[in-house]
Amino acid sequence: MRVLVTGATGFIGSRLIPELLAKGVAVRALTRNAARYGTAAGVEVMQGDVLDRASLSTALKKVDAAYYFVHSMSKDTRGTGLSFEERDRLGAQNFVDAAGEQGVKRIVYLGGLGDENDALSKHLLSRMEVGRVLASGQPALTTLHAALIIGAGGSSFEMLRYLTDRLPVMIAPKWLETRSQPIAVRDCLAYLAGCLFEDRTSGHTFDIGGPDIVTYRQLIGIYAQLRGLKRFIIGVPVLTPRLSSYWINLVTPVSAELARPLVDGLKNEMICHEQEILALLPLARTPIREAIRLAMKEPRPKTIRA
Numbered sequence: 001m002r003v004l005v006t007g008a009t010g011f012i013g014s015r016l017i018p019e020l021l022a023k024g025v026a027v028r029a030l031t032r033n034a035a036r037y038g039t040a041a042g043v044e045v046m047q048g049d050v051l052d053r054a055s056l057s058t059a060l061k062k063v064d065a066a067y068y069f070v071h072s073m074s075k076d077t078r079g080t081g082l083s084f085e086e087r088d089r090l091g092a093q094n095f096v097d098a099a100g101e102q103g104v105k106r107i108v109y110l111g112g113l114g115d116e117n118d119a120l121s122k123h124l125l126s127r128m129e130v131g132r133v134l135a136s137g138q139p140a141l142t143t144l145h146a147a148l149i150i151g152a153g154g155s156s157f158e159m160l161r162y163l164t165d166r167l168p169v170m171i172a173p174k175w176l177e178t179r180s181q182p183i184a185v186r187d188c189l190a191y192l193a194g195c196l197f198e199d200r201t202s203g204h205t206f207d208i209g210g211p212d213i214v215t216y217r218q219l220i221g222i223y224a225q226l227r228g229l230k231r232f233i234i235g236v237p238v239l240t241p242r243l244s245s246y247w248i249n250l251v252t253p254v255s256a257e258l259a260r261p262l263v264d265g266l267k268n269e270m271i272c273h274e275q276e277i278l279a280l281l282p283l284a285r286t287p288i289r290e291a292i293r294l295a296m297k298e299p300r301p302k303t304i305r306a
């Protein structure tokens with residue numbers, strides 16, 4: 001089986017590739033900058049951009065299945081003048097059209113958890129829309145919806161971790177009390193890889209999460225406790241996402257541009273509404289403390305890019 005992994009340099013894509021190789025899958029990696037990717041044994045590297053339709057036709061030739069891990073939270077490097085939602089939509093449309101044309105049978109997409117009736121942030125709404133666009137094409141789509149993914153280099157996890165490391169006293173707004181169902185990156189990867197070999201996941205959407213539901217205040221508390229840090233969190237009624245993102249930019253390596261959509265999303269509860277994936281891909285899910293402990297053991301990237 002030959003599989004294209006988009007977002008191959010990212011947090012999820014770069015970790016999924018070795019898992020697929022270990023299962024005997026022929027992997028083709030898509031990146032906008034092949035020189036930066038370098039070489040990796042057994043991986044065919046392809047330069048391409050989801051905003052450039054022609055590059056996708058080449059990348060998707062003779063591919064059986066593809067993973068879609070692209071989001072547009074980074075700068076508009078191509079100078080398209082489009083908003084991030086428009087770029088998200090165009091990228092997904094180009095991708096599903098090219099995949100259909102090349103006869104790709106399946107696409108697996110990792111999006112965000114959230115309830116569309118819940119005044120979702122622009123970023124989460126856009127993630128949902130990408131799912132709808134990808135579902136509208138010829139290939140059968142599997143969508144996995146996840147909340148915060150816990151692992152070194154995950155943008156939301158690193159944002160919370162840097163804030164906790166660097167601020168003995170944290171002033172935080174209402175999102176502290178929002179509940180979430182984070183997932184350990186190893187569990188997320190097990191579901192992503194598992195989908196490829198379980199035909200019953202084809203054409204379906206699943207919520208994926210860890211066994212624990214926690215507020216962000218609890219999450220920060222668990223991390224601080226594991227690090228042996230004493231932290232004080234003072235809740236304030238209002239702190240605009242814009243102000244929070246400037247503040248995060250000052251204190252952490254997360255840019256204001258990336259922090260803004262991440263902070264916006266913290267107001268939305270992210271909890272699994274169904275757990276059907278557990279029956280199809282049984283897994284002893286990693287408890288939250290263990291997930292954080294594992295992430296703390298991993299090498300930590302110095303920059304967090306989107």
Ligand SMILES: NC(=O)c1ccc[n+]([C@@H]2O[C@H](COP(=O)([O-])OP(=O)(O)OC[C@H]3O[C@@H](n4cnc5c(N)ncnc54)[C@H](OP(=O)(O)O)[C@@H]3O)[C@@H](O)[C@H]2O)c1
Nearest residue numbers: 007009010011012031032049050069070110111146149306
């Ligand atoms: N991280 C989390 O906690 C989390 C939680 C829930 C859901 N998710 C979802 O998981 C997916 C992957 O997230 P991630 O954390 O792995 O993201 P990430 O680390 O920021 O990686 C994003 C990737 O997208 C690629 N990319 C961006 N624009 C592109 C374009 N125009 N054309 C081609 N590639 C492009 C980048 O590759 P190059 O720069 O090499 O081209 C980069 O590798 C996303 O759909 C995200 O919404 C993530």
